Ligand SMILES: Cc1cc2nc3c(=O)[nH]c(=O)nc-3n(C[C@H](O)[C@H](O)[C@H](O)COP(=O)(O)O)c2cc1C
């Protein structure tokens with residue numbers, strides 16, 4: 422059996438024997454500056470910055486810095502087993518592709534490339550409601566669908582039915598983006614890709630959405646965009662609205678954007694299957710708690726009843742190991758994948774995923790763990 426960490430030896434050997442070095446850095450925290458050379462100022466402004474002053478994004482990184490792994494010795498295994506089954510989906514490692522909208526901003530192949538790269542490694546790809554490619558275009562064995570619950574229930578139902586028909590296994594309902602946060606980098610440029618018609622593929626391909634328009638989209642795209650702008654903001658969404666999803670989706674449901682332990686308990690009471698502890702990478706509520714700081718109490722309160730997943734600020738194998746030790750069953754990778762996509766399309770995403778998995782695998786090997794399930798609260802200390 423091969424270990425994900427073997428990618429490290431492969432890179433060394435290519436350097437030593439063929440004189441080639443990776444075109445994309447292996448330091449995932451540095452990807453952002455490398456990708457800056459490839460992306461327009463508008464795309465960088467949309468992808469990189471966080472809401473407001475960026476305090477929450479900084480808090481995410483600071484929280485990872487505060488927690489420290491405490492390595493064990495002499496109990497490891499030559500072969501690590503990172504495989505797991507999360508909500509019925511078999512995974513080779515506890516790592517998923519986070520839902521990220523409008524990926525053609527980063528590369529013309531957009532979500533098609535990201536999904537293919539994930540699929541080639543057997544990883545689960547999560548497709549955003551705000552994607553640049555439609556639900557049906559994604560070819561991946563393991564795919565989850567992320568819902569931004571539209572205010573129009575007919576369109577919502579249509580999304581659920583399309584996702585089910587196209588083979589998506591799990592519904593991820595994002596709760597932290599009832600509307601778009603205060604994002605100065607975009608505001609100062611007056612730039613929002615959706616208002617240019619980008620990232621609306623799921624809406625524009627939807628027959629129910631189309632039926633609500635006075636004219637076909639090709640004849641009046643501006644009106645179609647404004648129709649989306651009416652349906653997207655949903656700050657009035659309530660716990661009771663989840664029953665509509667429960668009634669119309671027969672697979673697992675996961676709530677993304679949970680940070681308060683009471684909301685995690687309410688999630689359990691409302692019969693969902695999992696939560697993603699996340700602050701949306703700091704893109705929504707500036708000043709919000711670091712996602713990693715929210716994780717331990719939530720895992721403690723509902724970890725037995727619900728599948729607890731995590732994202733926001735995960736950049737290294739050590740970050741993933743810390744989140745797993747603090748109670749997450751798996752982590753979702755966000756911006757680094759988009760930087761890999763910007764730099765080289767599908768091979769760029771593949772490289773980023775392989776680096777991340779190798780780093781996690783080597784972290785387990787070096788801390789004497791045979792698999793990630795052995796990580797627990799004793800594996801970390803708060804510095
Ligand atoms: C450009 C961009 C677009 C995103 N689009 C979505 C989306 O459509 N739906 C969603 O639930 N989360 C979306 N997210 C949030 C990610 O799923 C994830 O929570 C976040 O990227 C994690 O933070 P990190 O990138 O710092 O690791 C987006 C993030 C970025 C950077």
Ligand SMILES: CCCCC(=O)C(=O)O
Pocket residue numbers: 522551598601615701704
């Ligand atoms: C309308 C917002 C959808 C994309 C998103 O979630 C993000 O940019 O963070």
